[in-house]
Amino acid sequence: MAEPPSGKKVIDLVRRPMPAQPADERSHNFTEVALGYTLELASEEARRCLDCKMPRCMDGCPVNVDIPGFIRELAKGDLRGAISTLREHNLLPAVCGRVCPQENQCEAVCNLVKRGASVAIGRLERFVADAAAMDNMIEPPQPSPSTGKRVAVVGSGPAGLTCACDLLRLGHQVTIYEALHEPGGVLIYGIPEFRLPKHIVRREIDQIRAMGAEIVCDFVVGQSATLSELRAQFDAVFVGTGAGLPWFMGIPGENLVGVMSANEYLTRVNLLKAYQTGAATPVPKPRVAAVVGAGNVAMDAARTALRLGAKQVHIVYRRSRDEVPARLEEVEHAEEEGIIFDFLTLPVAFGGENGRLTTITCQKQQLGEPDERGRRSPVPIEGSEYDMPCDLVVMAIGQSPNPLIKNTTPDLQTSRRGTISADDKTGRTNLPGVFAGGDVVTGQATVILAMGAGRKAAASIDDWLRTGEWAIVEAEG
Amino acid sequence: MYEIVERRQLVPDHHVLTIHAPHVANKVQPGQFVILRSDEEGERIPLSVADFDREAGTVTSVFLEAGAATMKLARLETGGTIPTYMGPLGKASEVEPCGTVVLMGGCYGIGALYPIARAHRAAGNRVISILEAHTQWLLYWTERHQAIADEVYVMTSDGTAGERGLSFDKLTALLDGGLAPGLVYAIGCTFLMSSAAKLAEERDLNLKVALNTVMVDGTGMCGGCRCSAGGEPKFACVDGPEFDGRAVDWEGLMARRRAYRPQELATMRRLDSSGKLASSKPAGKGPHHG
Ligand SMILES: Cc1cc2nc3c(=O)[nH]c(=O)nc-3n(C[C@H](O)[C@H](O)[C@H](O)COP(=O)(O)OP(=O)(O)OC[C@H]3O[C@@H](n4cnc5c(N)ncnc54)[C@H](O)[C@@H]3O)c2cc1C
Ligand code: SF4
Ligand code: FES
Numbered sequence: 001m002a003e004p005p006s007g008k009k010v011i012d013l014v015r016r017p018m019p020a021q022p023a024d025e026r027s028h029n030f031t032e033v034a035l036g037y038t039l040e041l042a043s044e045e046a047r048r049c050l051d052c053k054m055p056r057c058m059d060g061c062p063v064n065v066d067i068p069g070f071i072r073e074l075a076k077g078d079l080r081g082a083i084s085t086l087r088e089h090n091l092l093p094a095v096c097g098r099v100c101p102q103e104n105q106c107e108a109v110c111n112l113v114k115r116g117a118s119v120a121i122g123r124l125e126r127f128v129a130d131a132a133a134m135d136n137m138i139e140p141p142q143p144s145p146s147t148g149k150r151v152a153v154v155g156s157g158p159a160g161l162t163c164a165c166d167l168l169r170l171g172h173q174v175t176i177y178e179a180l181h182e183p184g185g186v187l188i189y190g191i192p193e194f195r196l197p198k199h200i201v202r203r204e205i206d207q208i209r210a211m212g213a214e215i216v217c218d219f220v221v222g223q224s225a226t227l228s229e230l231r232a233q234f235d236a237v238f239v240g241t242g243a244g245l246p247w248f249m250g251i252p253g254e255n256l257v258g259v260m261s262a263n264e265y266l267t268r269v270n271l272l273k274a275y276q277t278g279a280a281t282p283v284p285k286p287r288v289a290a291v292v293g294a295g296n297v298a299m300d301a302a303r304t305a306l307r308l309g310a311k312q313v314h315i316v317y318r319r320s321r322d323e324v325p326a327r328l329e330e331v332e333h334a335e336e337e338g339i340i341f342d343f344l345t346l347p348v349a350f351g352g353e354n355g356r357l358t359t360i361t362c363q364k365q366q367l368g369e370p371d372e373r374g375r376r377s378p379v380p381i382e383g384s385e386y387d388m389p390c391d392l393v394v395m396a397i398g399q400s401p402n403p404l405i406k407n408t409t410p411d412l413q414t415s416r417r418g419t420i421s422a423d424d425k426t427g428r429t430n431l432p433g434v435f436a437g438g439d440v441v442t443g444q445a446t447v448i449l450a451m452g453a454g455r456k457a458a459a460s461i462d463d464w465l466r467t468g469e470w471a472i473v474e475a476e477g
Numbered sequence: 478m479y480e481i482v483e484r485r486q487l488v489p490d491h492h493v494l495t496i497h498a499p500h501v502a503n504k505v506q507p508g509q510f511v512i513l514r515s516d517e518e519g520e521r522i523p524l525s526v527a528d529f530d531r532e533a534g535t536v537t538s539v540f541l542e543a544g545a546a547t548m549k550l551a552r553l554e555t556g557g558t559i560p561t562y563m564g565p566l567g568k569a570s571e572v573e574p575c576g577t578v579v580l581m582g583g584c585y586g587i588g589a590l591y592p593i594a595r596a597h598r599a600a601g602n603r604v605i606s607i608l609e610a611h612t613q614w615l616l617y618w619t620e621r622h623q624a625i626a627d628e629v630y631v632m633t634s635d636g637t638a639g640e641r642g643l644s645f646d647k648l649t650a651l652l653d654g655g656l657a658p659g660l661v662y663a664i665g666c667t668f669l670m671s672s673a674a675k676l677a678e679e680r681d682l683n684l685k686v687a688l689n690t691v692m693v694d695g696t697g698m699c700g701g702c703r704c705s706a707g708g709e710p711k712f713a714c715v716d717g718p719e720f721d722g723r724a725v726d727w728e729g730l731m732a733r734r735r736a737y738r739p740q741e742l743a744t745m746r747r748l749d750s751s752g753k754l755a756s757s758k759p760a761g762k763g764p765h766h767g
Contacts, residue, residue, distance in 0.1 A: 179563065179694070179695075179696045180563075180694060180696075181514065181521075181560065181561040181563070189698075216500075217561075217563075218500070218561055218562055218563035218564075219500055219563070220563060220564070220566065220695075220696060223504065223564065223565055223566055224500045224501065224503075224504055224563075224564065224565070225500075225503075225504065244694075244696065244697065244698035245697045245698065245700075245712075246698070246699070246700045248700065248703070248710060250710065255703065255704075255705065255726075255729045255732075255733060256732070257732055257733055260699075260700065260701065261699060261700035261701075263698050263699050263700065264693055264699035264700055264701045267693055267694065267698070267699055268693065272520065272521065272693070273518070281520045281521075282520075354732075355729075355731075355732025355733070356732075395700075402696050402697035402698060402715065403697065403715055404696060404697065404715060407715075
């Protein structure tokens with residue numbers, strides 16, 4: 001790209017493609033699919049940014065990353081500047097650059113989107129984060145002098161980690177309690193290695209440890225200690241326990257061996273490393289797998305089954321392609337890898353022999369009239385049922401918070417769906433000193449929204465620790 | 478890392494495992510379980526709690542060496558460490574005054590019943606323990622049960638100790654003799670529990686069983702432990718592990734227990750004497766609760 005003449009920018013409408021492993025190769029391995037921009041591609045892509053007077057991308061980002069700022073610095077070759085700008089608003093840019101649904105967020109409102117070629121903000125974010133890490137440029141944020149206050153953070157997913165990091169930065173002492181044997185939440189047990197390499201997540205967690213956080217694993221709040229007991233030991237508690245409890249459909253045959261939740265399938269493969277040769281944890285190696293649902297979780301499960309050797313993998317989804325909730329890139333990758341999409345299809349029963357799954361019975365759907373939100377609901381087509389042989393069904397139709405804290409904290413206000421009721425600006429619950437954020441409040445959402453909630457809660461916790469005032473306060477911004 | 482205070486074979490294939498884990502010991506109640514891993518590559522294994530000492534910060538389980546996972550566990554040495562020990566998990570037993578409580582256990586269940594029996598005794602109930610084993614040399618903890626129970630019956634399949642027969646037979650005889658227990662507990666293999674359930678159905682007994690389903694996380698996250706009780710879907714790790722024995726769908730449960738059998742055998746064949754996996758082909762072994 002030639003340098004634009006001063007004052008005026010040449011509009012370059014070629015979004016630089018992301019180098020990736022070829023589909024037929026990657027569908028047999030667990031190494032990362034998207035390889036990341038080279039310095040050259042990143043510089044070219046960064047120079048496509050028009051550095052608009054009225055940039056809208058920042059409003060599209062749930063944590064308001066200074067997008068034009070970091071891209072400007074990158075375009076100038078100032079990697080150190082770019083990473084520090086990014087990290088001002090986003091603790092985990094290497095993660096977000098990989099897993100944010102950019103096409104619905106920052107890139108959806110980029111002024112170039114109308115011309116069909118928004119700047120590849122996510123890819124640039126990833127490049128800056130990876131390159132800076134490679135050059136050892138990422139330093140843990142400097143903690144302020146100690147305030148002597150102690151905060152317990154429950155759950156170590158993106159919400160808990162972000163909250164912990166901000167609290168440390170503000171000089172508070174933090175102990176993170178995690179139920180599983182490794183911290184990271186969905187980033188560790190859910191999202192597969194080929195999409196988010198675990199060493200990236202571990203690197204970020206090591207930094208939070210280096211800042212002084214104590215991380216206690218194998219500790220289940222509600223069981224190892226109740227929320228009230230923690231509250232009595234700490235000056236404040238943040239609950240970021242996610243929405244991990246998987247839903248099932250309640251249709252015949254669902255308890256057959258061979259039907260499992262996406263969480264079980266992905267946890268066996270990721271957290272328990274069943275994808276590695278020699279790992280002890282059993283994981284089914286199907287011939288034909290059907291994954292029910294079409295969100296990110298479903299794409300991850302389907303592509304995992306393929307990598308574990310399935311000959312055929314179907315995504316069974318009751319709506320059409322337009323309604324698919326997964327990130328666009330994941331859908332495209334899944335299609336390239338040969339995942340078969342059965343749209344407008346609803347499982348109605350599972351069949352088996354000797355307790356083991358052998359078939360899935362599906363019914364075709366058509367889209368009905370739009371509802372009040374404008375979404376067209378699927379309507380069954382009578383008599384369209386058909387059987388498909390398969391030996392693994394993975395349910396990825398949604399999840400809600402586990403009941404452990406709710407069951408043992410009767411005064412904590414929760415919704416009918418089991419989510420904790422908390423103010424969305426401050427994370428304050430109905431119990432003074434108890435804050436909550438992330439999926440446990442919203443139901444399953446996104447990494448960046450969980451991080452945003454962790455950050456808002458940290459600011460509000462700081463406020464409470466300094467003032468002792470519990471009235472729900474408006475967070476700035 | 479958690480210290481192995483004791484790992485000892487009680488009788489062939491049955492081991493006692495005591496771990497120093499104050500975070501569990503502080504809170505654990507009878508009827509709860511823990512999840513542990515024997516090493517960093519290891520599978521997560523659920524085990525019922527068979528005893529605990531809050532002051533010493535220790536928790537004890539009895540496990541049966543059944544699959545590859547518990548085979549590795551059985552090779553751990555006293556004084557060593559394990560990387561994961563999580564809990565207490567599941568709901569505690571409800572212990573209320575209810576007259577006579579009969580506790581029937583076999584296999585790891587003899588251990589798992591012990592703290593429950595102790596709690597019922599402390600609550601003022603009359604406690605009758607029925608301990609079952611194939612043969613005399615597979616019996617353990619008889620004296621422990623004798624020390625807390627009002628009556629202890631021993632049943633062996635071959636008649637080498639106590640009476641010949643199953644715990645099921647003893648309970649039937651006691652009922653025929655006019656015993657009217659307020660509560661019956663059955664913990665052990667699925668066969669023991671499901672046959673107790675049949676009897677409970679016939680004789681209208683209040684029966685509690687502790688389910689040993691496949692489990693991964695123990696927090697309601699995987700759904701691997703799902704079962705059906707009273708026609709309702711349940712997650713054994715958070716809704717249980719104890720359920721009304723008459724409400725459980727036993728057939729569905731047994732099918733699910735068999736989930737990973739073929740892979741489990743494959744792993745066992747690859748375990749060499751050090752407990753390390755021998756070859757490099759991916760395979761697995763079955764979760765075990767016991
Ligand atoms: C397979 C999969 C793929 C996804 N893909 C994407 C994607 O591409 N992009 C995106 O933006 N989002 C994605 N999501 C959603 C995203 O991961 C979540 O929205 C996000 O992780 C929520 O963060 P959180 O911190 O609220 O909770 P979580 O990440 O769920 O972390 C909660 C943690 O709390 C722990 N915990 C639970 N109960 C207790 C307790 N009682 N005591 C102690 N600890 C407890 C859990 O073990 C867990 O580690 C995906 C989710 C899944 C499952
Ligand atoms: S954090 Fe997510 S939404 Fe915000 S700029 Fe980065 S990729 Fe876009
Ligand atoms: S063990 Fe995973 S949900 Fe119960």
